[in-house]
Amino acid sequence: MDLRYCPVCAKELTQRADADDGQKLRQACPDEHWVHWNNPVPVLAAIVEYQDRVLLARNALWPEGHFALIAGFLEQGESPELGIAREVAEETGLQADQVSLVGVYGFERKNQLIIAYHVRASGEVSLSPELAEFKLVKHEEISPWPAGTGPALFDWLRAQGYQPAYSEWGAG
Template structure:
């Protein structure tokens, strides 16, 4: 099957060390330790060092003024092999969203130059070092969750950050709130040597991808695959296999990659869901992945759709029996 190291946002070089999150005193010591490292985020964008080998997460000392002056509680990301604590900090307070970081950050001791920038994670996900990507995705997921879950869903009181950044606690009713993850099925639906692709009207010109959709309560993964394909394309799916998964912090999904065997091939597209749906041969997909197909372009590099299609073209995924 697909190696985990081939999936963007899967894995990191840190031990998440959940066992340490409840120790508030110990966490305070780590946060104050200048040796601790902090990854700053501005409006959901991580800070990257643009090295000759590609973008790498920029890690600041916990003693940096940008870090010590941060009004938002940091998130404990884990420990490296040497036992050094790593955190993520939301530094969005340093400028409103309509200003460029390059115009103000240098006034606050953080050097932004041609080699250090806040960059949208989705824009460069195909270039990020695998060990950095998982950390960046986890931190972004936490910060996105904080933006939309600041009040207790039980009583309406403003929540407080707890458990080293990984939980909200309600001071009024005591309810604990944990980061949400929304499961999404994304499927390689096959009819022999053909795959079913769809496109939405707001996608870039010629871009097609695998069909996908959110799971519903009380559904198995297999049921969700069959339902989504039938709803969007009118194609009946039989056997379903799990392929791989990808954290997708835009804002809080887990992409569950599957293969499905098509039992019917006539497409009856839902025009609300899809602008187009087509069957494409393996040879055409190979050409598209190489940039040699004038009719279709694949999903962006780093997305699980392209990872699955590439594995299928290369024969990594076993075909369904004829």
């Protein structure tokens, strides 16, 4: 995120070398009121297993044929486990019956830290307005994408005994 002004005094921010790490430039107030650390944002992702398949969804803003995992932001005061159960319920209408950590993945392009979970879910799918459609895919037919939530899906499939191959996003 690029900011221009100090939120304390409204002076224009300048670039300065971090005192602890002279390699990193940070946006900072010239009067030292504030520093923009630009830390990664925690994002939750769910490999939703439903009816012995993996549920992939297409965001309403994405092109046709592009599907991914259910994902969303962690809310203040919420544990990641409760957060992913909430996201699954909000976006799909499904109940998270079992939640287990898959791993944590950096997504530098979006300055995010993805906390990925495997979620066994039940109920009836009812998509939120932010999702256009979903599909249920057999484990052996999934081709993870090489960025974002794709590496989590790749690792989870391998842990399940499958030999996935990466494909371009939207192709699998």
